[in-house]
Amino acid sequence: MMRLQTDVLVIGSGGAGMYAAIAAARDGCQVHLIDRSLVGRGGATVMAQMTVSVALGAECPDHWEHHLADTLKAGRGLCDVALSKLLCENAAARILELDAWNVGWARENGHIKQALAPGHDRARCVYVDFLNTGPAVSRTLRTQVHRIDAIRRIGDVVVTDIVLQDGEAVGAAGLHLISGEPVLLEARSTIIATGGLTRMYRRNSASLNMGGDGYALALRAGAELIDMEFVQFFPIGHLAPRLVGMDPIMWDPFRYKLGGRLLNANGEEFADRYGQSETGNYVLTRDVATYAIFKEVEAGRGTPAGGAYLSFEHVPEADLRKAFGPVIDRLAANGIDLTKMAVEVAPIAHYHMGGVRVNTAMETGVPGLYAAGEAVGGANGANRLSGNALTEAFVFGERAGAAAAERAKLGGNVAWREATGAKELELLSGRGRPAATTNTAAMIVELQALMADNVGPFRTEARLAEAVSRLDALEQELGAVPFHGTDHYDMVRLDWLDLRNMLLIARTVVLAAIERRESRGAHQREDYPGMLPEWELNQVFSHRDGKLALRRASAAKAVR
């Protein structure tokens, strides 16, 4: 067993985690930045190919209040307004700081270029060409993190539990994957920046490490989760032919720039059957597009792989080349020639609106425990405005880092008593049991299948109830003692630890979805269509004595 000590522990090294580490270090703290994979390369940030929303006013006059109005409108009445305001008001400072760090925001006529994205009332979204926003942001933050001696970067450690002492978070326990040794991470403040839960779905646009583990860490430590029923699906995720070397959500900006046509198996445009017509422009909102594709497939008019066609065949080759840049060669390497063929697309799990309930200091309610980025719930309500995910990562990351540092500096001696961490260590000590006939990787595939088929964007009581019983069966199979495979980088044990978190968090999504008998934003109930005023409230989970408890809270409209 290994033991480390620091002031501020940051779990997860995507955009939010790296920003939190930088902020805590510049406030004078020693920081441990921990990741289950390589530092600064996993998570969602590096995958983001699109845009970042910010009221800079560089393209046209703007004010963060307009950005806030659009965020609240997209959130369908459920946003925690104080968090949304924090996001919008502080966006410019972070975007300009990244600009000063040479992230390379696309420029035009000497100013930062801002594009119009769906749901925004004006051109507000900055980006890095071509499809390079996420990689550029990750590289920039990694460079800043490297420059700071007070930040120690540690990869290949999967955190399994937050460690509590006298009701306060005093660090975490984890498994060092390379050696197979348990690790205790002592800290005065701990920040969960582990991203979302899209790995729980069969088709998703995020990394393997987005399995909702931060939600589970927070919940078991005594924090609350909010809005867990709201999983955002991205309507035109790439489906077929197999496309490698690129993010499956890459089509959107091109559809937007070039007016790609969405067609069913008969080659017909179908959006007008679902209340919106497309006249060569990209006007379909995400929820309508998702619904329309699902319904066409259900009616037997889906493509061979079970989606819709996206066609650019009507666009002149020169225009395609201009818009796609070098991307056109990467598509060619995948056997895709857009002048001659359509690709198949279908909705794909993209982002989670729900998450850890925090205040504007990113405090979870458990003293010493903070959350940042997609791990936080509330700022985006029932539906996230496009471009807000990276903004949220930067703004909340910086806030969490600063707040955690403040507490760490005030904190007296948080030396662990002998028994502290012993319970959390138990799970990681010993060899575990042989998996016998159980295949943990197959269990994850089964979980992804049941979430996609029964807890996707369109839900019914019957399918959700079936999801509960399938989750029960998986939980039974998993048991309480980890499986063992190999001594080093034990994939079977890692799957077991991931399933322990994913099954708990999948259950919160399903239970909240069963309770919410209406349709709002990303949560659409086919048996309860329509948005009901009495459901303008949030559902909040807590976890006590091994049991989930769900309560309702009126939406936080006041600015705290």
Add this chain to the structure above:
Amino acid sequence: MKQTARLHIRRGGAGETPRVECFEVPFDPGYSLLDGLRWIRATLDPTLAVRYSCINANACKECMMELDGKVVYACTVRLREGDMHIGPLGNKPLVQDLISEIAPTDERLIP
């Protein structure tokens, strides 16, 4: 139409005598080597150690390994009909099966 790749995978951990195991993997044209390795884990042997994060975006750069003696990213190289010989990186310390110690020295828990 499904084709079949025969993946000859070098397995074992640090300090062990390596062994080669062969897996027959059915696939549709266009599928990646990583797709095949994930299929093996979920269907035949979950203990097969392979690391990756982004699955197919070639963003995380974690899935480096050797195919027929050349360094490749498993997420972008395609499965093909017939024999494919796969092993861990030859120039990095072996951890387990296809996983090598690829983290920069200053990002390791045990440097």
